[in-house]
Amino acid sequence: MEVGFFFWPYNRALVENLADRADRCGYDMIGIADTRKEAVCVGFKGGMVAQKSKLSRSLAGLIAGVVCIAAEFTAPVTAAKLTPVRAAYIPVVSWLPAWVAKEKGIFEANGLDVTLSVTQNLSVLPATLGRQFDFAPSTPPDLIKAVLAGIDVVAVAGQGIETKDNPSTHLIVRKDSAITGMQDLKGKVIAAPTLGAIIHVSVLHGLKKNGIDPNSIRAVEVPFPNMPDQLKAGNVDAVEALEPFAGQLLAAGNRSLGDPLLSVSDEVLYTFWISESKWATDNHAVIEAWIASLNQAKQFMDANPEEARAILAKYTKLPEAVVQKIPFVTYRFSLDPRDFAVWVNVLKDLGQITRSVDENSLVVKLK
Numbered sequence: 001m002e003v004g005f006f007f008w009p010y011n012r013a014l015v016e017n018l019a020d021r022a023d024r025c026g027y028d029m030i031g032i033a034d035t036r037k038e039a040v041c042v043g044f045k046g047g048m049v050a051q052k053s054k055l056s057r058s059l060a061g062l063i064a065g066v067v068c069i070a071a072e073f074t075a076p077v078t079a080a081k082l083t084p085v086r087a088a089y090i091p092v093v094s095w096l097p098a099w100v101a102k103e104k105g106i107f108e109a110n111g112l113d114v115t116l117s118v119t120q121n122l123s124v125l126p127a128t129l130g131r132q133f134d135f136a137p138s139t140p141p142d143l144i145k146a147v148l149a150g151i152d153v154v155a156v157a158g159q160g161i162e163t164k165d166n167p168s169t170h171l172i173v174r175k176d177s178a179i180t181g182m183q184d185l186k187g188k189v190i191a192a193p194t195l196g197a198i199i200h201v202s203v204l205h206g207l208k209k210n211g212i213d214p215n216s217i218r219a220v221e222v223p224f225p226n227m228p229d230q231l232k233a234g235n236v237d238a239v240e241a242l243e244p245f246a247g248q249l250l251a252a253g254n255r256s257l258g259d260p261l262l263s264v265s266d267e268v269l270y271t272f273w274i275s276e277s278k279w280a281t282d283n284h285a286v287i288e289a290w291i292a293s294l295n296q297a298k299q300f301m302d303a304n305p306e307e308a309r310a311i312l313a314k315y316t317k318l319p320e321a322v323v324q325k326i327p328f329v330t331y332r333f334s335l336d337p338r339d340f341a342v343w344v345n346v347l348k349d350l351g352q353i354t355r356s357v358d359e360n361s362l363v364v365k366l367k
Contacts, residue, residue, distance in 0.1 A: 082113035083286055087135040087273075088125055091118055091316045093243060093326050094160045094168070094271045095137060097333075099315045100297040100308055110289040110296075118315075123196060126151045130276030134283075135290065138274040139198040140343035141352070143362060148353055152277045155340070156364045157291045160271040160329040167259035168270070168329055169199050170246040171206075173238045174231055175253040182210040182257060188237035191222035191230055196352075198270065199240045199260055205346050206263035214350065228252070244318065244326045251325075264346055269339035271329075280364045287366060294333045301328065337363045 085107070089095045098116065101107045107114040117133070119125065125136040126146035135156070138146075146153055162168060171190075173179045179188065185207060192200040204214040222230050227239040228249055240260065241249055250256060261268055273290070280287060301308040305328075313323040340359040347353045 082108060082111055083289075085112050085114045085135065085286060085290070086117070086133045087114055088117050088119045088128070088133045088137065089315075090120065090122060090137055093312060093316070094329050096308065096312055096315075096328065097159070097294045097297040097301065097331060099311050100300055101293040103311050103314075104297070104300055106293045106296050106300070107289075110293045112286065112289050112293065121194075123194065126153045126274065129153055129274065130279055134279060134286075135273045135275055137271060139271055140269055140340055141196065141198050141201050141347060143272075143274055144340065144344060144347060144353065144357060145196070147357055147362060148355055153274050154277045154280050154364045155272050155335055155362055156275045156280050156287050157273040157294065158269070158333045158335045159273060159294075159331065161332050162259065162261040162268050162270045163330050164259075164262060164266060166327060166330045167262070168243050168246075168327070169202075169259055169261050170241050170250070170256040171203060171238055171258060171260050172231070172241050172246065172249050172254050172256050174234075175255055177237065177255070179237060179257070182206050183212060185238065186212050186216045189218045189220060189235070191227050191236040191239040192219050193221070193224055193240065193242070195219055195221060199242065201346065201350065201352065202260035202263055203240055204350055206258075206260050208349065209263055244322050247325055247327075248322070265342055268342065269335075272335060275364070277364075284364075284366050287364065291333050294331075298331050298333075335363050 087098065089098060098114075102114055102116055122138060122142050125133070125138065126142065129136055137159070138153075138155070143153065143155060160168070171182075179185060190203065192203070194200065200219060207214045207217065220236065222236065222239070224242060224245045227236075227241060227245060230236045231239050231249070231254065238257070239249070246256075261270060275283075275287070308328075309323050309326075312318075312326065313320060316323070318326075337359040340362045344353070344357055344359060348356065
């Protein structure tokens with residue numbers, strides 16, 4: 001008989017999840033005690049069987065020992081067998097749940113030994129999967145274009161969705177600008193982080209939707225941190241901004257023409273995780289553990305927003321005052337192939353792709 005014992009900030013949902021996963025982890029019994037010495041839970045295959053509160057670590061260990069003796073346990077306690085996982089991330093708030101899962105030991109509790117590596121450019125990541133990374137962040141245009149270019153990748157877990165109630169991107173003009181809407185952008189210069197990226201694709205779609213020829217504007221690539229100065233100097237007429245930069249621009253008195261992503265749909269898939277297709281097919285259990293970890297991290301964020309913001313500051317390296325004002329993304333970790341169909345149509349309408357792609361082929365089919 002094998003036993004696993006984990007010290008963890010107590011969360012009943014997490015305890016029940018781990019108990020349900022005892023078979024997968026290879027343990028006959030698991031025990032969990034929180035680091036504040038306030039709780040212990042002992043579980044066997046099939047679920048949680050005992051729960052006490054106000055117990056110290058030593059007493060928690062004693063309980064586990066007594067249970068083992070009663071079961072004629074003679075083997076030594078063993079550590080969980082963790083699966084190595086390599087993941088890339090972009091240092092913006094969209095990817096906060098993965099950072100929380102790493103910092104709070106949630107990945108480990110779900111059997112994953114995750115190494116996170118920072119990167120700056122989403123568009124180059126599909127080609128790294130199966131070699132350098134197992135999971136990488138992506139957006140619908142990046143995935144669709146990669147697949148049509150022959151790169152064998154697939155979406156495996158959701159991340160962020162854009163909604164009217166919680167926008168994270170803005171098309172921003174100066175406070176004294178004569179531009180009041182998309183119809184006024186004809187002939188103007190717009191700063192974009194990357195010309196092929198999701199925000200700029202959405203701006204072009206919004207222009208066409210409003211009867212403006214997308215080719216009538218001039219787009220220039222400008223890094224997010226440089227956009228405020230370029231806008232203030234008058235070098236550009238509008239900027240495609242993402243939080244926290246959008247919030248800073250608006251706080252300075254500049255005006256938003258709206259959220260360009262919402263020109264696509266009232267609620268639209270924005271960010272998600274991708275993997276190499278064969279790896280995804282062979283590693284359903286790892287993907288399920290990854291999704292479970294993200295969900296549990298979101299629960300932790302909801303219950304501990306200040307601690308989540310401390311983790312956000314660590315990974316983004318932004319000042320505390322800035323971090324406190326960044327709105328959290330609307331997170332959804334499930335995926336629906338229909339989320340991609342709208343983006344296929346947008347890209348075709350803009351002439352950025354010439355062939356269609358079956359949206360069902362873009363999402364891994366978990367058992």
